[in-house]
Amino acid sequence: MKLKLALLLVAIMLITSVMAGCSSGQPAASETTTEGEQSANVEKVTIGAILPLTGGAAATGVKLRAAMEVAQEIINGEYADLANVPLAKEAGLPNLGNAKLEIIFADHQGNPEMAKSEAERLIEQGVVGLVGAYQSSATKPASQSAEQYGIPFVAGSSSSAALTERGLNYFVRIAPNDDIETAMFFDYLIHLNEKYNAGIKTVAVAYIDNEFGVHAKEMVEKWVKEKYGALGFELVGVVPYAVDVTNVDTEVQQIKSLNADAIFHASYIADITMFVNKYKEFNVNPKAVLNYCGGFQDTQFVINLGNDGDYFAGGAAFSADKLADMPELAVINEMYKAKTGADLDGPALEEFASVMVLAEAINIAGSLDGDAIMDVIKKTEFKAPYFATGAIKFDSKGQNEILASYVVQTQNKEYRAVYPVDIATVEPVVPIPEWSKR
């Protein structure tokens, strides 16, 4: 009898464990290539993309996957109209015998533990580099694993400043971090005060109570203390809200009582939509609202809110009004739109860029060796005509030192570039018109 019990337990464990392992599968074609053969006759080069394809950020994850697929199509196809975009003119990776780029997508569900598991599984499958993982809390353990195995990790849109403060050798990030973005926001407010006499002095922060939000809030505190406090800015209050918030009445009333000239928001799409609706309901009228890379940058923001979403601002690497000046970006946007039905947004463009950078580095290295690829990533200034600043270059910590984003403001349901002046396409609207006068 006891033996039967034991056998049943054995069966349960074996079946489930083997099932878990069976799909970890055979190594990808790239892994079967020995080091000696690496630079020649590779049929395909496989990279891994870890994204939140299910869970709370699934809608964003699916969009980011589409952006990465556009990058893959451009690399593997021949696009004469994208001649300025590296790897677009010729099919595949020319220095590796025109090998095709394959992306294996994995879902981390917004869970750091799963992000690590998926990173290791992809590494085992033979990927030569990793991209992703959107949420900084997932990017951290995934890139720690990549570091342990010597696999390059190019993060596109993860914005936590801590990511590039870990001293990792195999990690770089394209998006500006919260630290850089906060300084940009204050510089924008100075610009509004100087040029438009906006009279903005007091600032409040509304933030989601997670790694993203708390870190953004800390950056505001840091910059006010270190620099912008001396320039006349005052942080009058911070208002956190729960990750699973369903009603923000209390928070909005708190914000109203602070009566700040400008509000900095670190929010995702569902929360920022709720906040804007409540700002209207409670007649909250700040002179400016600035959003960290998150919900505001999702084009769903203007779809959800229509004209009520007008005059909000934030950092973004993309705005549709730049398309006329940037023909390559227009083509990329059309390809993306064909897949998703929507224009690109900042995080999507940054994730697109992460695939382009990794593929170009592999091509320049002419090798699948992690160290050789990383060496190229660290030393090269990558041409990026799809960014307003036109290039990507990483500093010694792995942060892209050429600011990929600028300030956009929603005007008549469109994201318009408003700052810096050399990138701006329209004048900013400041102060934001009161709700009663719209």
Added chain:
Amino acid sequence: MVRNKKILLIIIAILALIPIITKSKAVLNAVILLLIFATLGEAWNLITGFAGQTSFGHAAFFGIGAYTSAVLYYRYGITPWIGLILGGIIAAAVAAIMSYPCFKLKGHYFAVATLAVAEIIKQIFVSWKYVEGATGISIPIIPRSSDFIKRLFYLQFNEKTPWVYICLVMFTAVIILCSYLENSKMGYYLKAIRESHEVAESIGINPTNYKLYTMLISAFISAICGSIYAQYILYIDPFMMFSLDVSMKIVLLTVLGGVGNVFGPIIGASIFIPLSEFTRIKLGGSGTGVDLMIYGLLIILITCYQPKGVIGIVQKLAERSKKANIGGEGKIEATSGN
């Protein structure tokens, strides 16, 4: 004394053989997580299954253990082995402070109180700069060329196999301890307290003291699991360590396997963890959420048709087999009588 020694030996032998049979990182990752969560389930089972105090806040002890070893290593370079023990002691101390007033509450009030305590501890860690607040701690990685001794000292391995064996040793020690407790005088006292607080008191058992001892042991074990988990994942933040998800995962897998039985958590974890990994690996990349649907459906089916957990199915099968054997023996006797 460990009942069903054979079963325990077979389970340990199988788990020990897996790294020899396969080097697949996905399989070994599932085994490591399975062992960590099975051990956590054992810890939870002590206080809930045996003592009858439902805790929804075990993530607090898990997180305290993780943070103690991670902070000691991150700030002072102290080996996680010391952090692991210290984490256990701190978690036990926190459990004592938390439990004393909470044990005055009964039934679901106690469960709600533990939930609230875990949430309070989470908020403390979110705003505590010394432990890096919401940013979390990325555990510094030792150089890739480090030898095995150094890797063992800092609990960082490039291979999964050492992790499997470390987790297996931890699990074995804990299941032996739980098995011993279950069949000890204290185990019987706890069962008496679980069945009727008043009756236990009337026969001279001090329920508060015994529940407190159990809680301390449970918190200590949970904290050790947390330390191991932090070193394995190499990153922790308050949202992942103190989340309700972690507490619920511990509850769910133990309930799935069978509450109040030392084999319940390992059975639950053996189904829960690999199933979660398998469905995600196989279907997760599609972004359709089919993996979560299948996973959820299986949990619903098991809980609907076998509320006692999988151990209930095992026990039914065992009883059926026992009856069949008795029937068979009777037949032989009858035949021989003729």
